[in-house]
Amino acid sequence: MAFALAVAGKGGIGKTSLAALLVQSLVDRGEGPVLAVDADPNPNLGNALGRRVEKTISELRNELLDHVRKLPAGVTKDDYLEMGIQECLSEGPGFDLLAMGAGEGPRCYCAVNNVLRRCVDRLSGAYRFVVMDNEAGLEHLSRCTTQDIDVLLIVSTAHAVPLETASRIHQLTARLPLRIGRQYLVLNDVAAHDDETVRRVQERFGNLELLGTVPTDPGVRACSLRGESLAGLGAESLARLAVKSMLDKALSQAQDAPGQANTHELGASERPVKPIGAHAHGGGR
16 A cells, blocks of 8 residues: 555645645655645645646546446446546656545535545555645545545644644544544744744644644745746755655654554665556656
8 A cells, every 4th residue: 555645734834835845755765656646626736746737536527427327338437437547647757646626516426436536546556655735624535535644744834823723633633534644743934943933832732743844945935926846946945855854754753653554664675566647658748
């Protein structure tokens, strides 16, 4: 099974940038291709990774509902979705991107969602690492993507509203049918040497470990304002260095802790199996 890292938090606090930097850090470690899943109904992970999404899983699901009675003989719903998912994948340097798209409308989606979840689970199982950028509530994740999460990163800034959202997400995870290995708080956009703010946040989230802080980075802010990929950030980028350090810590703790959702070795020496996604076919779109 893939080792799944999920990122959640209030909109506008940098969770998508964090998810993109996690993907890049894994690729830099030699762990690619990585499956990047944009599970936010308002998908922006492609922008941060420099990839254009041509088709979302939501659009594929609606297509199946429109044509389910017209499927050729011998073609099952699983077959249709398996082929359709390949069209939804966008290949980048060292990763494949899959966008879930908008939420559900008034139609009945239960049966299709069950089939779709099986297909996405089979796809993600062909990668060693999956990074998921989620909406704040996580319901989209429980409906349409893998339900095994090894590391959940709850992202917030030091402001009151996003901190309250982070607290609610932490409480919500106990009520969702998700298997989560470890949860961490990540504090984003922290001014240099602001130890007092970090201490205050740690006191508030005493039962949720602070994995680390992402310092204010002018390069990230400039890319976000221009809608550009974060791939152009240099190796000296403060945010990039901070995310690399947090990733190393999270993977090290996951490997050492018993009872994780996945227990395979996390070192780069074990090469990933060839995925059935875009990279398996060679050449991008």
